[in-house]
Amino acid sequence: LAKTTQPISMDSYEGQEVNITCSHNNIATNDYITWYQQFPSQGPRFIIQGYKTKVTNEVASLFIPADRKSSTLSLPRVSLSDTAVYYCLVGPGNTNAGKSTFGDGTTLTVKP
Amino acid sequence: GAVVSQHPSWVICKSGTSVKIECRSLDFQATTMFWYRQFPKQSLMLMATSNEGSKATYEQGVEKDKFLINHASLTLSTLTVTSAHPEDSSFYICSARETSGAEPQYFGPGTRLTVL
Numbered sequence: 681l682a683k684t685t686q687p688i689s690m691d692s693y694e695g696q697e698v699n700i701t702c703s704h705n706n707i708a709t710n711d712y713i714t715w716y717q718q719f720p721s722q723g724p725r726f727i728i729q730g731y732k733t734k735v736t737n738e739v740a741s742l743f744i745p746a747d748r749k750s751s752t753l754s755l756p757r758v759s760l761s762d763t764a765v766y767y768c769l770v771g772p773g774n775t776n777a778g779k780s781t782f783g784d785g786t787t788l789t790v791k792p
Numbered sequence: 793g794a795v796v797s798q799h800p801s802w803v804i805c806k807s808g809t810s811v812k813i814e815c816r817s818l819d820f821q822a823t824t825m826f827w828y829r830q831f832p833k834q835s836l837m838l839m840a841t842s843n844e845g846s847k848a849t850y851e852q853g854v855e856k857d858k859f860l861i862n863h864a865s866l867t868l869s870t871l872t873v874t875s876a877h878p879e880d881s882s883f884y885i886c887s888a889r890e891t892s893g894a895e896p897q898y899f900g901p902g903t904r905l906t907v908l
Contacts, residue, residue, distance in 0.1 A: 712894055714896045714897070721883065723798075723885045723887075724885070724887075725899070726794070726896050726899075767835070767836075780897070782828075782835045
């Protein structure tokens with residue numbers, strides 16, 4: 681299983697771009713990288729998933745270098761409502777190919 | 793799309809009773825469902841992996857006779873906490889993965905269990 685390492689916490693201000701990096705040095709060939717957002721007393725919410733290079737959707741971008749040993753979640757122009765815990769999850773893409781393990785997550789605090 | 797529901801959202805029970813939590817994938821079929829528990833200010837801890845039509849695979853340290861998991865269909869998995877005790881009080885969260893392709897896990901809203 682790929683172990684992930686993220687900063688414990690980050691602070692930002694409204695309107696800024698936030699980049700959260702996750703290290704996953706022993707990522708396997710068939711592993712995908714998925715990011716989730718979690719608010720207190722709620723289940724994690726899917727943000728974005730990627731395998732390599734760059735992925736962008738309506739809420740975030742995910743940058744993955746060629747060696748895939750790390751990934752960076754980019755949140756453009758954050759607002760107060762983006763204050764949450766963000767988890768990077770690395771695991772196999774095939775449904776029955778195994779499991780993923782959550783790391784400790786990054787607590788993002790957005791200030792006015 | 794990709795909505796997962798859980799029921800109940802919260803439950804309070806007396807010590808020694810059993811509690812069943814349902815997890816449903818509402819708009820997709822899930823061959824695999826996962827059950828997690830989360831203590832305050834901690835990360836999610838995987839308890840077991842549930843595959844439709846077969847026995848669940850439990851993580852080390854999780855008692856399979858205490859946490860009964862049934863995945864009877866492609867849209868429903870249940871977790872039963874048997875003979876619950878106060879130390880079982882936690883936030884239980886399920887997730888589901890679509891049958892085919894490299895789909896991510898989609899999580900339910902969680903169930904808060906309080907054992908008195």
